[in-house]
Amino acid sequence: MEGVEAYxxxxxxxxxxxxxxxLFAAVNRRLREPYMDEVFHVPQAQAYCQGRFLQWDPMITTxxxxxxxxxxxxKPAAWLFGWTGSMVCSTGMLRFINLLIxxxxxxxxxxxxxxxxxxxxxxxxxxRILSSLTLATFPTLYFFTxxxxxxxxxxxxxxxxxxxxxxxxxxxxxxxxFCAFMFRQTNIVWTVFCAGNVVAEKLxxxxxxxxxxxxxxxxxxxRTSFSDLTLITRFLIEYLISPKNLITLIAxxxxxxxxxxxxxxxxxxxxxxxxxDRSSHEACLHFPQLFYFLxxxxxxxxxxxxxxxxxxxxxxxxxxxxxxxxxITAISLFLIWNFTYVHKYLLADNRHYTFYVWRKIFxxxxxxxxxxVPAYIFAxxxxxxxxxxxxxFWILMYFVCLLSVTVPQKLLEFRYFILPFLIYRLNIPFxxxxxxxxxxAFYIVVNAATFYLxxxxxxxxxxxxxxQRFMW
Numbered sequence: 001m002e003g004v005e006a007y008x009x010x011x012x013x014x015x016x017x018x019x020x021x022x023l024f025a026a027v028n029r030r031l032r033e034p035y036m037d038e039v040f041h042v043p044q045a046q047a048y049c050q051g052r053f054l055q056w057d058p059m060i061t062t063x064x065x066x067x068x069x070x071x072x073x074x075k076p077a078a079w080l081f082g083w084t085g086s087m088v089c090s091t092g093m094l095r096f097i098n099l100l101i102x103x104x105x106x107x108x109x110x111x112x113x114x115x116x117x118x119x120x121x122x123x124x125x126x127x128r129i130l131s132s133l134t135l136a137t138f139p140t141l142y143f144f145t146x147x148x149x150x151x152x153x154x155x156x157x158x159x160x161x162x163x164x165x166x167x168x169x170x171x172x173x174x175x176x177x178f179c180a181f182m183f184r185q186t187n188i189v190w191t192v193f194c195a196g197n198v199v200a201e202k203l204x205x206x207x208x209x210x211x212x213x214x215x216x217x218x219x220x221x222x223r224t225s226f227s228d229l230t231l232i233t234r235f236l237i238e239y240l241i242s243p244k245n246l247i248t249l250i251a252x253x254x255x256x257x258x259x260x261x262x263x264x265x266x267x268x269x270x271x272x273x274x275x276x277d278r279s280s281h282e283a284c285l286h287f288p289q290l291f292y293f294l295x296x297x298x299x300x301x302x303x304x305x306x307x308x309x310x311x312x313x314x315x316x317x318x319x320x321x322x323x324x325x326x327x328i329t330a331i332s333l334f335l336i337w338n339f340t341y342v343h344k345y346l347l348a349d350n351r352h353y354t355f356y357v358w359r360k361i362f363x364x365x366x367x368x369x370x371x372x373v374p375a376y377i378f379a380x381x382x383x384x385x386x387x388x389x390x391x392x393f394w395i396l397m398y399f400v401c402l403l404s405v406t407v408p409q410k411l412l413e414f415r416y417f418i419l420p421f422l423i424y425r426l427n428i429p430f431x432x433x434x435x436x437x438x439x440x441a442f443y444i445v446v447n448a449a450t451f452y453l454x455x456x457x458x459x460x461x462x463x464x465x466x467x468q469r470f471m472w
Contacts, residue, residue: 009110016136017103020145024099027146027212028092030455035469036351038148042091045070045148049089058276065157065182066150073097090149098152105152106136108159112426115166122430123430130436135425138300139446140414143454143472151415154183158190158419165194174255181263185273188263189405190419195256196397204391206239206441207232232392280345283409287335288369289406294379295372296417297424299432303435303442304428305382314381324379328400332373339368343411351468354412385427398423414472 040060045067047055057065070089074097080090087093110132117123136142138387144151157180164173177191191360239245250257267273274281298305318325346358362368400418409416430436453470461468 002125005129008125009129009132009305012133013106016106016133017099020099020102024096024146027451028095031469032091034091035147036471038091041066041148041150042094045094046089049074060276061274061278061281062150062184063182066148066153066178069153070094070097073100082355094148095146098145098148101152101156102136102142104156105141105159105389106132106161108156109135109426112159112163112166115163116426117430120430124275127430127433127436130433130440131430134436134440134443135422137440137443137447138418138422139443139450140472141418141422142443142447143450144415149415150183151418154180154187155418155422157183158187159354159422161191161194162197162423165197170194170198170253171255174259177256177259178262181259185263185275186405186416187419188260189401190423191256191259191263192404193397193401193423195253196401197259197394198252198395200391200393202245202249202252203236203393205236205240205244207391207393210235231289278341280411283408284341284410285339285407286340286341286410287407289409289412290403291332291336291372291376291379292412293402293406293417293420294376294383296414297383297421298375298379300421300443301386301425301439303438304386304431305379309380310385311383313385314378317381322413328377329373332376333370336369336373341410346412351471353470353472354414360410383424387424389429398427 040057044055044060044064048064048067048071074089074093077083110128113128113131116373117128141151141155157176161173161176161180165172174191174195177187177194180187180190220273272278273283296453342358346354349355384395387398390398405420406416431439450470450472455469458467460466
């Protein structure tokens with residue numbers, strides 16, 4: 001980081017943290033008691049603060065990483081500053097831990113952008129800082145910075161593990177992956193993603209060597225189209241059945257293999273992935289979740305994905321590959337028809353945005369979910385088009401992880417899309433500055449609207465005296 005860029009980054013990060021602190025104070029003035037899932041998380045953390053580590057609320061479905069980290073931060077701080085009584089491990093203090101972690105997320109996002117795009121000398125320091133600021137204020141993640149939820153810490157350890165992987169420190173990456181798993185079990189998928197990065201890099205090197213041997217310059221090792229999947233599949237089979245290659249890959253990825261093996265032992269001993277209450281977290285093959293994620297990404301990345309150039313290119317692709325698109329449309333319709341699930345929370349809880357998305361769009365008519373297929377296909381095409389600069393092996397590996405982390409979820413929940421979105425957004429080429437500014441402005445507007453609704457537009461259920469608030 002050069003001098004001017006370092007000062008610029010420090011100013012952006014300090015300014016963002018100051019504004020977030022002011023917003024944090026406003027949230028805690030209006031909302032002093034635990035809200036929503038905090039009613040489970042806060043008492044559990046307070047029990048840990050009091051040394052009751054064997055106490056566990058059966059309604060909590062994630063491992064105790066958030067509470068262990070909280071004790072590790074609050075207890076030394078209480079000893080250092082002489083805090084006593086209700087201030088130690090209060091709701092506000094526990095929430096403040098997430099605010100501190102959010103500053104770490106800002107820094108990690110910057111370091112990841114620096115590492116991933118290090119070969120692109122055309123990218124300026126201003127663009128890196130601007131992208132870091134934008135992703136740090138990504139609305140779905142930013143909102144939960146101010147509540148005592150697992151999302152902020154989950155993102156921190158996952159991004160940290162990814163960064164260590166890119167730097168080749170795979171033992172540290174696997175250890176950080178374990179920490180991420182302790183916040184949310186599905187983060188094990190991003191440990192596999194880190195291992196997949198290593199494998200994809202070795203495959204890409206071997207692929208380029210293979211192409212040089214054949215002197216086939218028509219196929220680029222970096223921009224292979226999906227029409228060459230047969231050739232790639234044959235190459236993968238030949239590469240992976242070689243004992244020498246397998247030994248090399250195992251030697252490179254063994255820390256991740258150990259962690260994933262431990263995860264399967266945990267699943268076997270626990271009798272499932274979910275800790276605690278499993279009745280509302282049943283796994284299923286919910287393939288439309290991929291379509292919801294693509295739509296979510298199109299919405300939050302519209303300055304990059306929804307451009308006149310992309311629409312024109314998509315229409316050209318549609319004309320050239322009609323048969324393929326007809327097949328994709330048929331498969332999409334079949335998946336929606338046979339694998340659409342509606343979780344009871346989605347229909348019952350009118351505090352979440354997803355409730356209104358489902359009611360205002362999908363419940364208008366039975367055919368709406370099928371009518372949206374062309375939009376899903378465009379979103380998917382545009383999504384893939386923005387990451388085509390990555391190797392075909394990286395793209396395949398990312399989609400395997402994306403499907404693994406979204407499809408088994410029965411509940412449509414935007415929080416589940418945070419990590420796959422961030423990893424996607426970190427890896428797309430840097431857009432022009434004006435698009436980045438539009439993206440940042442859009443995020444600021446969405447955040448402002450969200451916090452205005454959350455703080456000011458409260459309501460009550462007919463059978464309850466508690467104040468309810470709109471949220472992600």
